[in-house]
Amino acid sequence: MRSRAPRILVAGAVLALVLAGCGSKGTQNPTSTGDTVNLGASMSLSGSLEKEGKLTQQGYDYCVSTVNAKGGIPVGGRSLRLHIDYQDDQSQPDTAGQLVDQFNDKGYKLILGPYGSATTGAAMAVVERNGQVMVDSSGADDTLFNRGYRRTFAVLSPASVYAASIVDAVNELATPKPRSIVFLSADDGFSKTVAAAGEARAKSLGLTVLPGQQFPAGATDVSSALTRIKSGKPEVIVGSVHLAEGIAIIKQAAELAVTPTGGFAETVAPPTPDFVTTLGTKANGVLSSSQWVPEVKGSDALFGTATDYRNGFRTQFGQDPEYHNAEATAACLAMVLAVRNAGSTDPGKVRDALARLDEQSFFGALKFNDRGENVTKSMSVVQIQNGKLVTVWPADQAAGRLIWPGTNG
């Protein structure tokens, strides 16, 4: 006699699939459950951007604890608690897009951005298609905002400002003024946009821009690029990079005796604590642009001033915040303010509230243009001096003087 067990198993599997299917495509609405606002966030909790992803997560978590400690978000006469659900995108753009889609299937309409321009770009397309709303904390590539999307808002300054700010600072503060500059860039969209804008700015200021070099994003060997620029004797070397490539530039430049008479500058990497801990004294003198410094003007009711933010963050995490933390908290703050102003968690109303947002905060101005970029906020320029980040530009934020040449830092 044949066993009936396989048929029962098949029937059970089919039933499970049918039931699972019934629960998909947004039939639930957990964006607001009871007294809680639930946000979804795809995050680089593993993979090549794990470090930066976890810094971003810290910034979001600090926002949650602060908002809830201050009574939650006032919505329609009630105070709603804030909660963020994270999913690991393994630093893969495709996975980030899939996770944001899955959030939509589960009814999550309000999204906080993943880490980085590539993952944010993938998430943006999904958000637009699903009618979700996303506040972007770290996707700065200007080209992301040329696609006509209307449901993503970025709190941070765009990529085109990163290296241009450094060029402006050097041009304004360095004595003697450098005459030549070269840009080394990773080959991802963000880094290339940064380098192109930096080169354009340098040319407009009359500097000689030597032929730039590119290497694969995430490269730990940039020796070829350094060897190629060595003979041109650039006075300033600017790395348009993330952390791994940024550390490699300084380490391998020392090995190859590539020493610019002015100094090194890099985007993204130097404000990350690992830059100093990994490079030690070799990090001194390196310039960088930063989305946020504790000297930023402005304040808000939740986090106070930038100094208050630093102190509160330090109390919770035992370390000073850097800009990846701050931009994440600012993105969360923008979403919280939009929900409050909209008086609802309805994604359409929250989207309109974000488009109208015009607030000062610990992060500076939060106001978006019609492309969703925060162009009213400026970037700061910092220099590593004795292992510490010191804000040197613009003048109204400066906590110290630029040491020049930076290679003497």
Added chain:
Amino acid sequence: MTSFLQATSYGLLQGGLLAMIAIGFSLVWGVMNVINLSHGAYVLLGAYIAWELHAAWGLDPLLGAVAAGLVMFGAGYAVQRSLINQVVNAPIFLTLLLTFGLQLVLVQGMAVVFSADYRSIATWYASESLPIGDVRVPSGRLLAFGVAILATVVLVTFMRRTRTGLAILATGMDRNAARLMGINARHAYALTAGIAAALAGAAGALVGLVGTFSPPDAARFTLLSFVISVLGGLGNMYGALLGGLVLGVVQAWAGQYLPGTWVNAVAFAVLVAVLIVRPSGLAGRAFYEARVEAT
């Protein structure tokens, strides 16, 4: 000319380190027909051991490499004996799955224990360089290169001149015949895995000396090891060394004379070209190639 010499010397030194990373992977593949996808995690474990010893007692990473090698020998032996030996006769797909899973566990474990922070083992000499004319030879990489060459020579001597080494080679050629000769195949496999893990761990310490590392780098080290093993060929102890040196120099030349983003494309193009001309790799033996195909 200076830039050519600079690129070539740097590529050779880099290639030596790559060879050190890959040699254990190649050994395991050649002897056991196991493609160990957790090899990159072994490299990183060695790096963390050396880093911890340096942080705690200021131990130089070159000595740390010895310590990492010893610890990883034990770990590699134990993992092989308790885990991989259970499926070593199964189709290669199963060992791929098992070692891939092991890699995931180890990488996540390292991320939990050590965090995702980038680390480097700072020494006074690693970033110094010896000037030879206009060419700079980085001291740290030169030392790492020397260790890689030494390790390869010691490994070859051990495998060809000792009874244990010959037993391992014999087991790799024909396990049943080796067992009939009284060789304990399980022990021979575990010894092989231990030696491979020891070399990977020592290589990790050298990576920490000249570069940076964090848990997500494991996949990159495994991929490099795979490419170098295929390029160099299986069945010849010098294959991985040759493969590493070729890869290092090709990458350096590509970076020097082509747009920098072509580096990986050129490296893989060379791999494909070599496999078309010599399917068994630069120094590989056809026996091993045929065996992999037959499995």
